Amino acid sequence: MTRSSLGRPACAAGLEINPVSDGYIVYQPDRDRIHYLNATAALVLELCNGRNDVNELAALLQLAFDLGEPPHDAVAECLDTLMSEGLVH
Amino acid sequence: MAIERHWELGVWNDDGEVRLTVDGQDVDFELTAFQAGENLLRRMHREALAASPDHVRFRAVIGRSGGRGFLVAGPRRSGKTTLALGLLLAGCEVSGDELVLLRDGRAVAFPWRFIVNEPSVALLPPLRALPPVVARAGALARDWWFATDPTDFGRPWDIRPAAIESMFWLEPGHGSRSVVTEVGKLDMTRHLLSQTTAPPSGRADWLGDVTRLVEGTRTFRIEMGDVASTCVAVADRV
Numbered sequence: 196m197t198r199s200s201l202g203r204p205a206c207a208a209g210l211e212i213n214p215v216s217d218g219y220i221v222y223q224p225d226r227d228r229i230h231y232l233n234a235t236a237a238l239v240l241e242l243c244n245g246r247n248d249v250n251e252l253a254a255l256l257q258l259a260f261d262l263g264e265p266p267h268d269a270v271a272e273c274l275d276t277l278m279s280e281g282l283v284h
Numbered sequence: 285m286a287i288e289r290h291w292e293l294g295v296w297n298d299d300g301e302v303r304l305t306v307d308g309q310d311v312d313f314e315l316t317a318f319q320a321g322e323n324l325l326r327r328m329h330r331e332a333l334a335a336s337p338d339h340v341r342f343r344a345v346i347g348r349s350g351g352r353g354f355l356v357a358g359p360r361r362s363g364k365t366t367l368a369l370g371l372l373l374a375g376c377e378v379s380g381d382e383l384v385l386l387r388d389g390r391a392v393a394f395p396w397r398f399i400v401n402e403p404s405v406a407l408l409p410p411l412r413a414l415p416p417v418v419a420r421a422g423a424l425a426r427d428w429w430f431a432t433d434p435t436d437f438g439r440p441w442d443i444r445p446a447a448i449e450s451m452f453w454l455e456p457g458h459g460s461r462s463v464v465t466e467v468g469k470l471d472m473t474r475h476l477l478s479q480t481t482a483p484p485s486g487r488a489d490w491l492g493d494v495t496r497l498v499e500g501t502r503t504f505r506i507e508m509g510d511v512a513s514t515c516v517a518v519a520d521r522v
Contacts, residue, residue, distance in 0.1 A: 213495035215469035222491050231474050
């Protein structure tokens with residue numbers, strides 16, 4: 196999956212999301228797997244609501260983490276991982 | 285907890301051959317006395333665990349120091365039992381060294397006696413000075429070991445569900461003194477889950493039970509050096 200094909204990603208249905216102070220522990224019932232998401236990945240997952248495109252996600256992360264510029268590459272890489280794991284589609 | 289089921293376990297000695305019965309039915313026979321004892325304990329533990337199907341199970345040490353609960357998780361052979369014994373000798377209350385059950389944020393030791401092997405005794409010489417303990421030692425076909433519990437140390441063996449305030453992940457260290465560092469909740473959860481068995485009932489939200497436990501505790505990683513400094517490090521942080 197590449198950045199251009201991501202569109203407006205949405206969190207997969209049925210995930211059990213357990214927040215901790217430095218990230219999320221996500222249980223994926225259909226694959227019986229547990230995922231450990233750091234704070235950045237947790238926020239990306241949270242923002243994958245089907246309304247934000249990749250550029251908007253990067254802009255939101257820039258705001259959230261008070262960054263000098265939108266972290267386009269980091270967001271794309273994170274989304275690639277989340278999609279390959281089936282957490283986002 | 286209410287008594288939900290009752291078993292009658294029997295051990296019978298027929299001219300030197302021992303057999304085991306459950307509710308009057310033979311379940312094992314032609315045993316030595318020692319095999320019968322092991323078999324009986326294994327059966328009792330299996331049935332007791334089966335009566336707690338909703339509990340998450342951790343491989344961990346559990347105890348209290350200054351009235352505050354702590355838990356020390358770690359892989360096999362990381363030194364949990366040695367640390368548990370060291371903490372007992374240092375005056376902490378330790379109720380379990382192997383299996384901890386969790387439900388709704390409260391943790392309790394499964395009431396197994398502590399199995400102590402020779403390396404632990406070598407690291408904790410005061411153990412040799414405990415006559416009631418040494419008297420129970422036995423040389424078996426496998427490794428040399430003995431079973432003990434906190435009452436052998438003059439300590440209470442208080443087994444009841446309680447809150448946990450501090451949690452430690454134990455790893456072998458390479459120095460003489462132990463090194464303790466704070467660890468994030470994500471890493472602690474990952475470590476703890478590597479030593480966790482999900483409830484057999486398959487109850488939903490068991491993972492939430494674990495993550496809430498971790499989130500509500502102070503979390504540390506110990507690179508274990510000598511036992512004494514590890515005990516001090518644990519007691520100081522609890």
